[in-house]
Amino acid sequence: QSVLTQPPSASGTPGQRVTISCSGSSSNIGNSYVYWYQQLPGTAPKLLIYRNNQRPPGVPDRFSGSKSGTSASLAISGLRAEDEADYYCAAWADSLSGVVFGGGTKLTVL
Amino acid sequence: EVQLVQSGAEVKKPGESLKISCKGSGYSFANYRIGWVRQMPGKGLEWMAIIYPDDSDTTYSPSFQGQVTISADKSISTAYLQWASLKASDTAMYYCARHVGSGTTTHFDHWGQGTLVTVSS
Numbered sequence: 564q565s566v567l568t569q570p571p572s573a574s575g576t577p578g579q580r581v582t583i584s585c586s587g588s589s590s591n592i593g594n595s596y597v598y599w600y601q602q603l604p605g606t607a608p609k610l611l612i613y614r615n616n617q618r619p620p621g622v623p624d625r626f627s628g629s630k631s632g633t634s635a636s637l638a639i640s641g642l643r644a645e646d647e648a649d650y651y652c653a654a655w656a657d658s659l660s661g662v663v664f665g666g667g668t669k670l671t672v673l
Numbered sequence: 674e675v676q677l678v679q680s681g682a683e684v685k686k687p688g689e690s691l692k693i694s695c696k697g698s699g700y701s702f703a704n705y706r707i708g709w710v711r712q713m714p715g716k717g718l719e720w721m722a723i724i725y726p727d728d729s730d731t732t733y734s735p736s737f738q739g740q741v742t743i744s745a746d747k748s749i750s751t752a753y754l755q756w757a758s759l760k761a762s763d764t765a766m767y768y769c770a771r772h773v774g775s776g777t778t779t780h781f782d783h784w785g786q787g788t789l790v791t792v793s794s
Binding site for chain 2: 608663
């Protein structure tokens, strides 16, 4: 059971906007920035969003992140077939002195 | 270009020992922590441990403390993850990743390609 809670699956059609939620507590998301990672099938994870809403170079602005209190969300607009992947949220947990991940959300583009 | 290149897939028997590696290039390896992340078959990501190559300072997740050992040799820009006695439940993909920031700004900005470890009798 993961410390951060994500829906196991999400779906949308090309061009749609989808959001993926990530819920935590005051000991992780509530006191930390939130990060999002994208894992395309058969590949290593890749940093998608850092510090709640910042995109690394090369990440399209179709991807956006937000955080409020102990929850965060990832939004993908103008959905494309190549966005089909697993998405993981992550945050720092003081109690661990380490990183906690969500269980991951499998995004299907219909 | 920052790159982390991991050693190849391993097939081991229960009780055997194993050491896998992660070689960094394209940046000052000694000055960035390296983290290890486990992904069991069909499952999510689990943070295992981090090491600061410059002084080999380590932090382990409580779930992995005592189960694995991480180390680094900054002279050859390589980090290691090792097991003294493998179990079938250690079967997983293991990723190394460059760790940036500290505390609440901690994240992994570059990842290795993964090393698949299979433990089976």
